[in-house]
Amino acid sequence: MRKSYGVAVPRLPFRVGLGRLLLAVTAAAAVAAALVAVLGQTGVPADGETRSGSTRTRWGPLDPADRTLLTKVRQAGLWEMPAGQQAQQRASRPRVREVADMIMEQHMRLDEDVRATAQRLGVILPTEPNADQRGWLKELSGKVGDDYDRTFVLRLRAAHGKVFGVIAQVRASTRNTEIRAFSERAMRFVNTHMTLLESTGLVTRSALS
Template sequence: MRRRRRHRVGRALLLLAVAAAVAGAAAVVLRPGYGGAPADGATRGGTTQTRWGRLSALDRVLLVKVRQAGLWEMPAGQQAQQRASSPRVREVAGMIMEQHMRLDADTRATAERLGVIVPNQPNGTQQSYLRELSHKIGADYDRTFVLRLRSAHGQVFSVIAKVRAQSENTEIRAFAERALKFVNTHMSLLESTGLVTKSALH
């Protein structure tokens, strides 16, 4: 009983923390004239030695890209739950947002263990996607949401798979396996809407 109560309290705190992060990211991204550049831990140094093995620049890129994916897909998912016209798109958006919350916590914890600096803002392209979505309504919103997220997931999936195949760092390999499961699930969820077009697969 006590353990379940602690679990509920911990989950509630996580939800509050992520909600604050999502609101902050959305406010920054949607602010007119915003041009700030996110910190990019991937550029800080080459290959280094850690207790889990050699950590390469590509390993750092993985953490940065997964972190940035969450920073725009969490607010996008939150927005889609209110603005999407399709019940299935709203359902999928909610599931993706919730799963990204867990993946983001994992990403930040892994980066901290490995001493990698990760961004606290989406990149420029991701910011433009959020701005684009904020001007869409109805079925057009649904199509754009699915297109942007499915395309983005396909891109990050290939990076994760490459790192999983090449990394010499056991901590990164384990993280890559966890991330692959999330991203693969998200692609399947987006495809289940029936709105994935050929252009989303490039």
């Protein structure tokens, strides 16, 4: 465990050398794809899995909620990686820039994990953020200074709160052992990200009401 400002940062097994290079290239491609989507230059919907009903896998039944979990975690990374990259350049507060860097780096690892999990389970993942997430990226692009910092922190904090609820629900109900293990890993990341965002001092009681 690496600690930053009293926040425990989870570590997944991480290959060095060539593996790190490939991960960086993949994350850069995801960031580029998200930015292209935000600019409206993609005309092909890329929402991921469209099947309904349960399917059989070697790890147990794969239910619609399980596929939804993978989709939401993937889409969270597709907008939070470019948002984190942007915040490192535009945020006015050093702590916000530091948190943005840590969240982006961790989403790179989580993105590798969700793609590998989806591939094992035969789930097609989205390749761009959803409409709300594209709107949030556009909103951030129009902010500066303290307004940018607050918008970045509160948008990400609210988004993490929503996906945390999805992860917890799937963790409690899934019949698939692969999804169960993934949800535990994802939950550690999301919980850490909420704590990091709260450490900026911008997630006040009034902001959450």
